[in-house]
Amino acid sequence: MIVTGNIKKVREMSNAPIGKSRAVGFVPTMGALHQGHLSLVKRAKKECDFVVVSIFINPIQFGPKEDLQCYPRNFKKDIQLLKKEGVDLVFSPKIKQMYSNNFSIFVDEIELSQALCGRARPGHFKGVATVVTKLFNIVRPDIAYFGQKDYQQALVIKRMVRDLNFPVKIKVLPTVREKDNLAMSSRNIYLKPKARQDSLCLYQALDLAKKLIEKGQRRPKIVLEKMREVITSKSLAKIDYIAIVDAENLRELKVIKGKALIALAVYIDSIRLIDNAILNIK
Ligand code: AMP
Secondary structure, three states, X not given: OEEEOOHHHHHHHHOOOOOOOOXXXXXXXXXXXXXXXXXXXXXXXXXXXEEEXXXXXXXXXXXXXXXXXXXXXXXXXXXHHHHHOXXXXXXXOOHHHHOOOOOOOOOOOOOHHHOHHHHHOXXXXXXXXXXXXXXXXXXXXOEXXXXXXXXXXXXXXXXXXXXXXXXXXXXXXXXXXXXXXXXXXXXXXXXXXXXXXXOOHHHHHHHHHHHHHHOOOOOHHHHHHHHHHHHHOOOOEEEEEEEEEEOOOOOEOOOOOEEEEEEEEEEEOOEEEEEEEEEEEO
């Protein structure tokens, strides 16, 4: 496995014509890897001939008051894990390799990015779309893998690929959870025992919503109220947002129907966690 921050080297390796056709799979990450990331890597290994993983904590997707400085980092262990999975190439550039001092071009998706996490984190998806554009241009993958845990991110990337004609297929894989159903996240390691306990309220709220909807409830207001009750019963939880939206355009639903996304972001003892569920209502 080659580990490099050198853009030219990645280009040469990732695009080298070996044999007639070779599918390049790509998993972009910010490191501090867990089984959620590895599920994407495993799928890429299954479906592609050459697998590239990037580890890059992208500063431009963090707001000024966010946790860029203390975002978890565990490079050595990440490399061990990726080696074990049989990854071919790890791209881990330094910030200055990705952003020159007078960097001045950004990719801004202006519709889907306004909702949910975009409203709570202005500029976040602009940072994401910009770095993914750069990574796609460097790696030039055939297939790129993203997690449903960051549903809105995957949707923005799909839109970007469609609107800007990137020759890449985007695959979105299910959220990997801990045994007690907390969605795996690099940030989970910061949860102290009581916070870890309270963090279960995200899944509990989603589960309750699913049950209410399965039983026939179609009014978002009622479902959201019940979800709010679950979350506010935890002393360390503070809701950032909870929403029930159309899963294709992220617009709020007046009546729950079709492909619906229930999404939430909750601060647990000041650590921001997100989770979501997709329902197909006949
Ligand atoms: P991150 O390192 O947080 O930027 O995540 C890199 C990729 O891993 C993104 O496509 C995420 O959606 C995906 N990912 C993160 N957590 C999970 C999870 N629990 N299950 C599946 N995919 C995940």
